[in-house]
Amino acid sequence: MNSERLLVDRAVARIDDPIAVAGNVAGHRARRLIDGTETAFSDPFILMAEDWMPRDAFAKHPHRGIETVTLVLDGAVEHADSGGNEGLLREGDAQWMTAGRGVTHVENALPGTIAHTVQLWVNLxxxxxxxxxxxxxxxxxxxxxxxxxxxxxxxxxxxxxDVSSDTLNYVPVTAIDATLDAGGSFDQALAPDYNAFVLVLNGEALVGPDETTVRAGALAWLTHGDGSSASKVRIAASAAETRVLLFAGAPLREPIAFGGPFVMNTPSEIKQAFADYRSGRF
Structure with missing residues (x-):
């Protein structure tokens, strides 16, 4: 028996394509690709934003209870945090930051430039x-x-x-940055319970067994697996230089409480996070 036939083909469940809005400093624009209003649907993914950020768009700020995944699409971003980590991320580089019990950091475009980034929050x-x-x-x-x-x-x-990454993460996550020629394609295996989405950065992708068209800028959520059978998704390109991000992760199915940059399980934990931050315990 061909084991390929046992794989459940994931299809496109829905497509989101939010508009960009002005940010909180001059020259900043942002699209909220995942907006945090449907956490049970997007679990374990909490928020995702695409930003065109000038310097000082993201001054010193805290996080607790999440991991952030940041990919630089254009330009460069300086990073410095309360753990003593600092560095410069250039086009195509990414960072995987575990906020855990608490971290403060600064994300800055270089002076006089605009950095184009996407950042995903993964729940812990x-x-x-x-x-x-x-x-x-x-x-x-x-x-x-x-x-x-x-x-x-x-x-x-x-x-x-047959390729594996040594990136460390607490919630199992598959994260792919793929570039395809017109007519190119690949299959990605997905665990039975993984929640997954595809973001098309450039070009035009054909996703799933129905080859649903997903255009540049759109985020396509995939159908859920059946919870028991292995599954896969096929991604193909109908345009040259198509670039897609694929994220898939194990849902946590736990209660969520928001408090600005903090994501915990209860309102009392959010209150404690603010108290700890204000008293300098991060």
Missing amino acids: AARDKMTAPRYQTLRRARVPVRHEPGAVIRLLSGTSG
Whole structure:
């Protein structure tokens, strides 16, 4: 029996394509790709924003209870945090930051420039929310790469085909940055219960067995697996230089409480987070 036939094909469940709005400083624009209003639907993914950020758009600010994944699409971003980590992320570089029990950081475009980025917030399980902060830099030139005809798949986290990443994360996440020629395609295996989405950055993608068209700027949520059978999604390109991000992660199915940059399980934990931050305990 061909084991390929046992895989459940994930299709497109819905497509979101929010407009960009002005940010809180001159020259800042942002799109809220995942807006935090449907956490049970997007679990374990909380928020995702695409930003065109000038310097000082993201001055010193705190986080607790999440991991942030930031990918620089154009320009460069300086990073410095309360754990002593600092550095410069250039086009194609990414960072995986575990806020855990608390971190403050600054994300800055270089003076006189606009940096184009996407940032995803991944929830942490209740048992891991107060873990020690951690910072990982994922350089474009050093991430593992899988090659398929007409497709280059850069692996930021997880496994793709016979290629694996050593990126550390508390919630299992597959994260892919793929570039495809017109007519190129690849299949990505997904765990039965993983929640997944595809964001098309450039070009035009054909996603799933129905080859649903997903245009540049749109985020396509995939159908859920059946919870028991292995699954996959096929991504193809109908335009040259199509670039897609694919994220898939294990849902936590836990209560969520928001408090600005803090994501915990209860309102009392949010109150404590603010108290800890104000008293300098981050």
